[in-house]
Amino acid sequence: MVEAPARGTVAEALETVRLTLAAAGLADARREAAELYAAVVGRAIGAAWVEGDDPLGRAASRRLEAAAARRAAGWPQAYAAQRVNFRGHWLAVDRRVLIPRPETEGLVERVLEWVRAERALGRDEPVVADVGTGSGAIAVALALEGPVPFVVASDIAHEALEVAALNAAALGARERIHIRCGPLLEPLSGERVDAVVSNPPYVATDEWERLDPAVRDYEPRLALDGGPDGLAVTRDLVGQASGALRPGGLLALEADARRAHETAAIVRATGFGRVEVGADMFGRPRYVVAYRRGDGNGG
Numbered sequence: 001m002v003e004a005p006a007r008g009t010v011a012e013a014l015e016t017v018r019l020t021l022a023a024a025g026l027a028d029a030r031r032e033a034a035e036l037y038a039a040v041v042g043r044a045i046g047a048a049w050v051e052g053d054d055p056l057g058r059a060a061s062r063r064l065e066a067a068a069a070r071r072a073a074g075w076p077q078a079y080a081a082q083r084v085n086f087r088g089h090w091l092a093v094d095r096r097v098l099i100p101r102p103e104t105e106g107l108v109e110r111v112l113e114w115v116r117a118e119r120a121l122g123r124d125e126p127v128v129a130d131v132g133t134g135s136g137a138i139a140v141a142l143a144l145e146g147p148v149p150f151v152v153a154s155d156i157a158h159e160a161l162e163v164a165a166l167n168a169a170a171l172g173a174r175e176r177i178h179i180r181c182g183p184l185l186e187p188l189s190g191e192r193v194d195a196v197v198s199n200p201p202y203v204a205t206d207e208w209e210r211l212d213p214a215v216r217d218y219e220p221r222l223a224l225d226g227g228p229d230g231l232a233v234t235r236d237l238v239g240q241a242s243g244a245l246r247p248g249g250l251l252a253l254e255a256d257a258r259r260a261h262e263t264a265a266i267v268r269a270t271g272f273g274r275v276e277v278g279a280d281m282f283g284r285p286r287y288v289v290a291y292r293r294g295d296g297n298g299g
């Protein structure tokens, strides 16, 4: 579709957005305006400067105005822009799904390392289950970046899966992502998988109550609240993964930094081998990686 003629330059539009955000009391209105622009047009943040003299088409201008109004009303930036960048992929997000976090990019990296190592050993391309897929961030990244021909993306929240399906289609991964609705690994109904990856809800209920309102009041509680000790969903998932994984298969979990070692202990007690806790880019213990025992690979 040809975009309707421009209403002004990118720089002019950005100045209007900056004024809107500053009037709403946002501290770094100039930077936020640039970030909103980048998300709305789907480019790197530098585009706001590089493209300053370019005309801004009407459709982009309307999207930017709407995003600025939502941000000024207090919405988190990703929901305001309705898009977030995850490992270089622009994903649609709205209040049906958790906003994917940069820490989760590191979880994907660990799975990709394993996928590449398997390939180097001459093993078949693996079938991966992304449990609690939300926006589909992990599943989409694996399907687009790895030699991963088949990702089962499951979630208990039907409305989240609508967003995941949209992202899989928009980013050209529809053929490789199989969306299934239901609790944990139940939608796989007895099928064997080579890897289970999950960023489960891992905030304890009393911590959820005290979360920053910008998170608690906007993002789905189902995506965050992991029960009284934050580990209820993780515990059930680890038990089910032990049954669904092939011997030697990978379990890769994101955990709260305060409970990563406790998560590792649960995984170990469930009979997984080579259990390791990995750090995120800020040096906090965040990832628990382990292998199902059974063929020597599981330790």
Ligand SMILES: C[S@@+](CC[C@H](N)C(=O)[O-])C[C@H]1O[C@@H](n2cnc3c(N)ncnc32)[C@H](O)[C@@H]1O
Pocket (backbone or CB within 6 Å): 097, 098, 099, 100, 101, 104, 131, 132, 133, 134, 135, 136, 137, 138, 154, 155, 156, 157, 160, 182, 183, 184, 199, 200, 201, 202, 222, 223, 224, 233
């Ligand atoms: C922390 S979010 C992760 C979303 C996405 N994978 C990401 O990393 O951005 C947790 C997801 O798990 C889903 N979930 C919560 N309990 C579940 C359960 N028992 N079975 C399956 N999915 C569940 C939520 O709906 C939510 O989408």
